């Protein structure tokens with residue numbers, strides 16, 4: 001036996017091509033998702049159809065072809081590119097005889113594997129139960145039939161329905177219990193969040209397609225501009241390496257500070273329940289002053305990835321926040337000049353290149369602090385605490401000790417200037 005071959009589950013992909021532009025890309029993505037779930041894709045069947053067959057997703061001829069291919073390849077799972085209705089799922093399972101899952105269930109399985117923090121685990125569990133709720137009859141009926149040894153008799157139907165009703169209530173109770181637990185876990189996070197809200201430090205949020213390099217950029221910025229005690233975030237070459245949100249403070253050489261958050265990556269057709277469950281995690285992005293969309297410049301599907309990210313952001317309700325586009329991994333694209341800027345919101349960089357990281361930091365700074373102003377202040381010696389504040393929070397361009405106090409030329413936020421206006425020298 002060849003031990004070098006991993007014993008992964010063998011799967012078949014099925015997709016319905018209704019003529020949508022991004023069909024091929026969505027199938028490429030489905031393959032990547034299967035791989036991320038340790039599955040080995042051994043085949044794929046596509047059917048061009050105007051709309052899915054309401055009963056079986058594929059038309060009857062294709063279902064037959066699928067059945068035969070499952071037999072000859074010995075696959076144990078079939079994955080549909082679209083979310084299947086409860087009855088499509090049941091009918092297909094009955095006719096094909098192996099496990100059928102859809103894109104949503106696959107994404108949920110990956111998230112369940114990746115979730116590490118208590119918060120992420122609870123969020124995924126809730127989304128999984130919500131997904132199962134309308135699909136109970138597909139699994140539990142079969143289990144019930146097996147338990148009772150009964151066929152499809154009338155007597156069984158009544159007890160089956162009661163059983164489903166019971167299961168449904170159990171799951172609903174589990175969901176509300178988990179929601180409560182999630183609320184408790186999030187309470188402590190909320191305290192941190194509201195403290196940050198009060199701090200009035202500008203914030204930027206890294207967003208984008210999964211595996212684009214968001215966490216790598218976060219770490220590189222941290223190691224140059226972060227606090228020594230700050231922990232690095234997890235990065236890896238796999239889909240959905242990050243499921244929770246991390247926020248770190250960065251201080252640039254001219255004392256300008258901002259908060260940067262790193263969060264879960266996107267993929268097309270992210271399950272609604274998952275988006276719902278992750279909404280609070282994504283609050284950091286919702287409140288940001290600037291979105292930093294990271295894109296894998298070396299991926300041929302990068303334009304579709306940008307569309308996916310923007311569609312997901314608007315589904316979460318994140319709109320009208322200024323954005324810069326960071327085309328990352330330029331080192332993987334031959335004959336590319338980097339770091340460079342195209343127009344006033346597109347940057348081409350490589351996270352692995354220190355010069356790129358400085359360039360990106362400067363670009364973020366220019367966007368976040370564009371309303372900062374220069375002012376000339378004279379602070380009497382008695383108000384020493386004001387000078388300390390300025391030292392810590394603003395960029396001091398010049399200091400001069402005069403007989404009536406400290407004269408400073410500073411760069412500061414309009415809010416700070418307003419508060420300190422009595423010291424301003426006109």
Ligand SMILES: Nc1nc2c(ncn2[C@@H]2O[C@H](COP(=O)(O)OP(=O)(O)OP(=O)(O)O)[C@@H](O)[C@H]2O)c(=O)[nH]1
Nearest residue numbers: 211212213214215216236237240241242265329351
């Ligand atoms: N060659 C190259 N690889 C990079 C660059 N930036 C990131 N990577 C690699 O890309 C992979 C994914 O990086 P991550 O930072 O984990 O990506 P992410 O966007 O946080 O992904 P998710 O958390 O899954 O959304 C890792 O293997 C990184 O080492 C880059 O500029 N050049």
Ligand SMILES: [Mg+2]
Nearest residue numbers: 214215241242
């Ligand atoms: Mg990440």
